[in-house]
Structure formats: C-alpha cells, structure tokens
Amino acid sequence: MKKSVISTMFNESYSMAERILPDSDEYKKAGNDKEYVEAELCSTLSNEQRELFEEFMEKLNALMSIEEEEAFRLGVSFGIRVTAESFLYGERENT
Numbered sequence: 001m002k003k004s005v006i007s008t009m010f011n012e013s014y015s016m017a018e019r020i021l022p023d024s025d026e027y028k029k030a031g032n033d034k035e036y037v038e039a040e041l042c043s044t045l046s047n048e049q050r051e052l053f054e055e056f057m058e059k060l061n062a063l064m065s066i067e068e069e070e071a072f073r074l075g076v077s078f079g080i081r082v083t084a085e086s087f088l089y090g091e092r093e094n095t
Contacts, residue, residue, distance in 0.1 A: 006073045020068070 021027070042050055 004073070006076050007069065009076070011069070 042053065045053060
C-alpha cells in the first residue's frame with residue numbers, strides 16, 4: 001500500500017515526536033507521577049504479572065502511536081482545507 005505524503009511527513013521528516021511533547025511543568029509533573037505509580041504497581045506484581053503488564057504497555061504504546069499519526073494526518077488535512085478555502089473564497093468576501 002502506498003503511503004500518503006502526510007504519513008511520510010509524520011514518519012520520515014524531522015522527528016515530530018520531539019515537537020509534540022509539551023515543555024510545561026504540568027506535563028513534567030504528570031510524567032513523573034505516572035512513573036511513580038507504575039513503579040509502585042510493578043513492585044506489587046509477580047514476575048508473570050510484570051511480564052503481562054509490560055506486554056500491555058507495549059500494546060498501548062503501539063496503539064497510541066497509530067492514534068498520534070492519525071491525529072497529525074487529520075490536523076494537516078484540516079489546515080490545508082482551511083488554507084485552500086481562504087484562498088478560494090477570501091477575495092470574494094473582502095470585495
């Protein structure tokens with residue numbers, strides 16, 4: 001299946017992941033809180049349960065990656081449509 005230009009932009013251009021992550025204290029705190037709770041949870045699990053949890057996290061991360069790519073694609077598509085509409089109809093409404 002041929003990849004779309006937007007998917008290529010997301011996957012092969014300058015790392016979008018580096019640009020997506022917020023650089024706020026709130027985000028950093030939420031990340032630290034998540035890490036703490038995850039460590040607390042893992043400390044209560046047996047080896048078998050820990051392996052199952054790690055597999056769950058891998059599947060969750062894969063799912064989130066697909067969702068992020070789709071959100072990027074939809075955002076770019078929407079932006080292009082707004083831009084096209086402003087070029088097509090903007091002049092008529094201003095005159």
